[in-house]
Amino acid sequence: MVKRVIHAVVGLGLLVLCSVSLAACQGEPAASPDDEAADAPDPGIVVNPPVMERVVPSTRGAMMMSLAPVAEGAAPAVVNVFATRFATRNGSRVYDDPTMRRYGGGLEPERAAQSLGSGVIVRSDGIVVTNHHVIQGADSLRIVTSDRREFQASLVLADPLTDLAVLRIIGGEEAFAVLPFADTRGVKVGDMVLAIGNPFGLSQTVTSGIISALARTEVGVSDFSFFIQTDAAINRGNSGGALVDMTGALVGVNTAIYSEDGGSNGIGFAIPAEMVRRVVESALDEGRLVRPWLGVRVQAVNAANARSFGLNRPTGVIVAEVYPGAVADQAGLRPGDVILQVAGAEVNDEQGLRYQYATHPPGQTVPLSLRREGQTVDVATIAAPPPEIEADERVLSGRHPLSGAIVITLSPAAAEGEGLDPFLSGVVVRDTDRPRPDLRRGDIIRTVNGAAVRTTAELERALRAGRAEGWEIEIERNRERSSFRYSP
Secondary structure, three states, rough: OOOOEOOOOOOEEEEEOOEEOOOOOOOOOOOOOOOOOOHOOOOOOOOOOOOOOOOOOOOHHHHHHOOOHHHHHHHHOEEEEEEEEEEOOOOOOEEEEOOEEEEEOEEOOOOEEEEEEEEEEEEEOEEEEEEEEOOOOOOEEEEEEEOOEEEEEEEEEEOOOOOEEEEEEEEEOOOOOOOOEEEHOOOOOOOOEEEOHHHHHHHOOEEEEEEEEEEEEEOOOOOOOOOOEEEEOOOOOOOOEEEEEEOOOOOEEEEEEEEEEOOOOOEEEEHHHHHHHHHHHHHHOOOOOOOOOEEEEEEEHHHHHHHHHOOOOOOEEEEEEEEEOHHHOOOOOOOOOOOEOOOEEEEEOOOHHHHHHHHOOOEEEEEEEEEOOOEEEEEEEEEOOOOOOOOEEEEOOOOOOOOOOEEEEEEEEHHHOOOOOOOOOEEEEEOOOOOOOOOHHHHHHHHEEEOOOHHHHHHHHHHHHHHOOOOEEEEOOOOOEEEEEEOO
């Protein structure tokens, strides 16, 4: 099912990703990105509409003012996203004709599962952004606009680490209505917002509220957790929909709610427009998402050590380790530095630092404000992706216990792609040919018969050498190590 439920960090509530599954079955992997997306003409993405002065209503007449003009202006750019997956009883997908699949000696009708979410048109030529969990595993994608027109769509880019996906409407001849991106650096707690989407499969719905909090990093929905919190009602089916400000600009993409029963309790989360814009532009300009990586391991400043750094309050993150050759190393950062700001934005934990740095395109100058030896220091860095070495992907085969596993050699770039700590090194399992308790995707193979393995070539040699006496293999999983003994 596309719907995923994750236990929240505190209390008995649940963090619910707000897509709707209309039927259930096992899906195949999502279609690959549209290679031609990057060559499409760029009609321009509207960014940073005029900022309106904030005014507290002072008369009864002002209190009765309607939000209808904002809703009417934004609604045409918010769409339904239908994601369909197909499967037969045994999961096989041998295509004999468009509606039947071969099963055993005969034909069996195909079973379809469909999930429903929302999306936002951000370019007039039909570029739509939605959540990755809405379209995950989809075999076909369909877009329904607010005026009930239907279009097929292709997948341009899917990024599970940010939980965003970029789609392209197929067959639209006219210019589509779009939502401009807001500059969320100017968003403040208490600003009024509208949430627009398609909850529970209903037609387009608009709810209102305020910005309840900014820079929520403890949500845990994606690897780049940094969310805008709102009390505007968000429910299942709102995933991928729009959170807009009073100018009608896109503040964020609605993604999740915190709830004890799966219903809206006034705690919803949206991915900020800066990250959405970065993903869309990368998909169209480069055909893939390249995330800059500073290359530091950090820990948050707390009340106990803030004073020792000359700070009057707990703020910033302490550099504990610098990756050799990464951006931070080239810029002269060193352990003990306290990073206070990234391009003027305050950071207070590792998630906030990762997010703020990743919103800048590679090659851009990103200033950092540091606290070093009691002094405030400004350092300029050039945004760049994490260092990459040859992954040397191999399918292990032969007479040994890891036969059938697909493994790669880790580098910071490969580790980030696998959702692992970029500081990790060694050989990681990318996939296995069958479910098995001793070996899973993401496991790091540390040693074979006591000898450390750092590359896939070293792993293969160690496995061949153990054929006579057997194998003792040490695996790291979720930062814990376990050893397995196998007979020859």
